[in-house]
Amino acid sequence: YEKGTASPSAKDLVFEVKARPGGPLDTPHLAASTPSFSEPAAVRNAASPPPSSLQESKTTTPTSGEARRKATVLFGSNAGASEQMANEIARFVAAHGEFSVNVATLDEAATTNIAATDVLLVATSTYNGMPPDNAKAFLPSLSVSEKIKKGSLEGVSFAVFGLGNSQWHTTYMQYPREVDLALQEAGATRLVDMGAADMDGTTVEDSFEAWLSSLGTALGASSTEGVAAALEAESARLEEEASKLQVVDEVPKGRILFETAADALAGANEIIDKLLAKGVDASDEVIKELAKDRIHPLRVHQAPRELCTPGCGRSVSHVTLQLTTKTDQEPAYRAGDHLEILPCNSSDLVSMALDALGIAPEAPVAWHLGRGTRRQARGAHQAFATKPVLEPLYIKARDVMGFFPDLAAPPSKKCVAKIAEHASGCPKAIAELAALSKDAERFSATMADVSLAELLARYRGRVQLDLGLFVALAKPMAPRFYSISSSPSSPSDDVLTLTVARVSYVTKTGRVHRGLASSLLGDAQPGEGNILGAVRRMTSGFCVPEDASAPLLLVGPGTGLAPMMAFLHERRARRASGETLGKAVLFFGCRSDDDYLYKDELAGMLKDGTLTSLHVALSRTSGVQKVYVQDLIAANAKEVWSLMRDPSCRVFVCGDARSMAPSVRRAFIDAAHSAGGMSVSSAESFVGSMTYIEDVWAG
Ligand SMILES: Cc1cc2nc3c(=O)[nH]c(=O)nc-3n(C[C@H](O)[C@H](O)[C@H](O)COP(=O)(O)OP(=O)(O)OC[C@H]3O[C@@H](n4cnc5c(N)ncnc54)[C@H](O)[C@@H]3O)c2cc1C
Ligand SMILES: Cc1cc2nc3c(=O)[nH]c(=O)nc-3n(C[C@H](O)[C@H](O)[C@H](O)COP(=O)(O)O)c2cc1C
Incomplete structure (x- = not known):
């Protein structure tokens, strides 16, 4: 307070804010870690010797690179x-010692002269057949470059x-x-x-290693050198991954051991939010990445409702979940x-695997979120971005075993070779296991149906593997995707529904396998908060058109009906708000009346004009010939063509990718031919030019 005044004034009042000891924000290291955000993430250099983490290496010119050939490794990745x-390719190539190596995104390469490199190596994924977000400019840059069109990548x-x-x-x-x-x-x-x-599948690493090895040979390394470099790259990866999870004797004083994975996730999200709020440069790529792909706990809003007749041999649940966090998207999700x-x-x-490795389910594990680079396949490892260096979170071994490896x-x-390497006490069985891991044919014949947990259980107590290394060796748990079947206007923008079979x-080993995600969702009861997820948007444009008057042809057999229900809820809301709707025709398919999903809702939508017509194909009704959605498109070709011919018409197809989607496309082509009077080739190009969007998968 100011001297001489009667009462204290707030003039020089200073607040010191401290995190509650043991609370999720009790991370005194945060200030120290913040500078790592400002490191440049642009083109990374990987000149030999390989750095432990290419992600963190700065943009520099190789010191002794003049005599070396230039290799550029490009990636497209969401x-x-x-x-x-x-990064592994870069390490591998750098290990040969002959190359100076740069790593960049495909989009970064779109604005550089890739013709100046000697060797160009690309690792990329694809999303609905399209490029990942950081690879969209690459192919257009090739096709517009006259120089390249004329073959200037010749060298x-x-x-x-x-x-x-x-x-x-x-x-x-x-x-x-x-x-x-x-x-x-x-x-x-082409090198290889x-x-x-x-x-x-389960052969991701095998395929990658085989490709790396042939790349090594093509680059002039002897096959032994190639194999050695691949092994080196692999053991660096394993070491890095294994160090992320360590069983500890006790949780350090002042830190908390999270009771559930959802709590840990909420705690870590809170830390990340505080970091963002601290005002670290919002344009920083790492921050954007952090904010983009986060997973959150979801609340079960209502008990799931069974949509099939009990005992009919199928079970499909109508699941209602509530989003617990506001996203920067308004509304939090969109139909589609x-x-x-x-x-x-x-x-x-989980118990089988923990027991086999001799790890107590409640044992505390230090989870180093900030170590290393990101792992293949999304999963618990990537619930948070892994670049910022944070103090570990403490979680229980049962949660690690539950959410990280696909058991x-x-x-x-x-993985089998490593289990054999770390096993003791039964030399014959171990030698057999080691031999098996080297014989691809026998391996796939013997192991294809044995789960990782069951294999471990066979060597219970005989395998000395750290939890971190075990997780690094296992196939990471992959996320599952579900089409949202509600619209933000019904029931509300933070409550969504799924339609889960x-x-x-x-x-073949006699174990009853209950689908992990479908059982989790189908059994979820209100009050339970152990569902972790996030809304994802398709880049393909699978969403209700802005123009409500555009005619819609919707094809969604089985659970492919889910996004069509979302579209219909959206249409109903638009109609209620005074918009004029165009026609909407739905083709749905099921076995019989027993698995006719949302029968009453659909009848109501037909009655109130949300839906113009509904065609239901029954494939297993006794005494009646099997009918599929494509048959009904053919049988209603005139009606279908009357919508298709409108240039604003959109076709949406959802469900089975293997046979339904190609047959449906064929049926639309046939409709343009038979009802539209086009030649088959004109009908094919006509359908090719339509707004025809698929959201299909093969289960
Ligand atoms: C873009 C997209 C959208 C999707 N939308 C939906 C949706 O709206 N609704 C929906 O229900 N699903 C949807 N799915 C499928 C969903 O993501 C899951 O794949 C599905 O629910 C199974 O997951 P799970 O964890 O329950 O089963 P898992 O534990 O993963 O078990 C399924 C695995 O078991 C195998 N399997 C199944 N039956 C057998 C058998 N008899 N013998 C041997 N192996 C078998 C399958 O090949 C599959 O690999 C969608 C998938 C994608 C990619
Ligand atoms: C929404 C979505 C759509 C996908 N579409 C395709 C696809 O069309 N074809 C394909 O081969 N893989 C597809 N995939 C699989 C991804 O390409 C695969 O998961 C890949 O490992 C992702 O790599 P990334 O982490 O580098 O982005 C899709 C995955 C998602 C989540």
């Missing part, structure tokens, strides 16, 4: 897997590695293939055939969006 692989050697997921059957690896072809057409010389890793869910392993597999997936050959089957 979720970090291709970026991770690009450049190239190789492409694609990441994709065969669940997206029709657009599997589409963008990596386009890049591969474009580079060839631009005159570059395009490599491909299917994230839906997806919800990404991080599932948890079943408790029996139900069969182990990779490399339960998965359940008996594995």
